[in-house]
Structures are given as structure tokens and as C-alpha cells.
Amino acid sequence: xxxxxxxxxxxxTGYKRGQRNQHENxxxxxxxxxxxxxxxxWYIGKRCAFVYKAKNKTPVxxxxxxxxxxxxxxxxxxxxxxxxxxxxxxxxxxPPQAMGQRVRLMLYPSRI
Numbered sequence: 001x002x003x004x005x006x007x008x009x010x011x012x013t014g015y016k017r018g019q020r021n022q023h024e025n026x027x028x029x030x031x032x033x034x035x036x037x038x039x040x041x042w043y044i045g046k047r048c049a050f051v052y053k054a055k056n057k058t059p060v061x062x063x064x065x066x067x068x069x070x071x072x073x074x075x076x077x078x079x080x081x082x083x084x085x086x087x088x089x090x091x092x093x094x095p096p097q098a099m100g101q102r103v104r105l106m107l108y109p110s111r112i
Contacts, residue, residue: 007104008032010048012094016080016087024093027074029103034084041079047106048074048088050098076105 009032016026029048034040050072057066074090088103 007106010103010105012098012103027088027094030085037079037082040084040086043076043086046076049104
């Protein structure tokens with residue numbers, strides 16, 4: 001059986017910002033292998049997840065195990081610039097320590 005990942009890799013590069021003000025409620029993601037705005041448009045509406053490891057173990061819904069893994073879910077809202085970046089809004093704002101870390105871009109919901 002072949003196991004493959006069902007998500008695209010992206011990097012959290014920072015928050016949406018102007019010259020002086022930064023807006024933490026919108027995250028900028030650089031998608032791996034996506035370097036044109038036309039390519040980035042395909043990801044609009046897709047779900048994204050920031051998976052991280054926390055200090056304490058908490059119970060997993062629907063299971064009896066406890067784990068340190070946590071997840072912040074979000075959605076790609078629009079493209080950003082001409083180099084294949086996208087903007088995303090998360091349920092809770094991503095922490096600043098997450099800059100440069102991996103974000104998973106799920107390949108659903110499908111629009112084709």
C-alpha cells in the first residue's frame with residue numbers, strides 16, 4: 001500500500017501588514033511549489049491546519065487516549081501578492097512563535 005500525504009505544505013511567513021501596522025487576524029502562507037498568483041488562486045477556500053506539540057496531554061475527542069498534539073484550523077481567504085502567497089484566517093490567531101513553521105493546506109473542499 002502506498003501512503004501519501006493528503007495536504008500541501010506551506011510556511012507561515014508572517015501577518016498581514018502595512019508599512020507601520022500589522023494585523024494578526026490574517027496570516028500569510030507561502031505554499032511550496034506555488035510561485036504565481038494564478039497557481040495560488042486554486043487554494044482559495046481550502047482548509048488549513050497548524051499542528052503543534054503542547055506541554056500537557058489532553059484527551060482526544062472520540063477516543064480514550066491523551067496526546068500532546070494540538071491543531072488550529074483555518075481557511076484560505078484570498079491570494080497575496082504575485083509570488084504565490086495566500087492569506088488565511090484561523091479560528092485562533094497563530095502565535096508569533098509559529099513564524100517559519102509548517103502549515104498543512106488540505107486539498108478540500110474541492111471546487112472542481
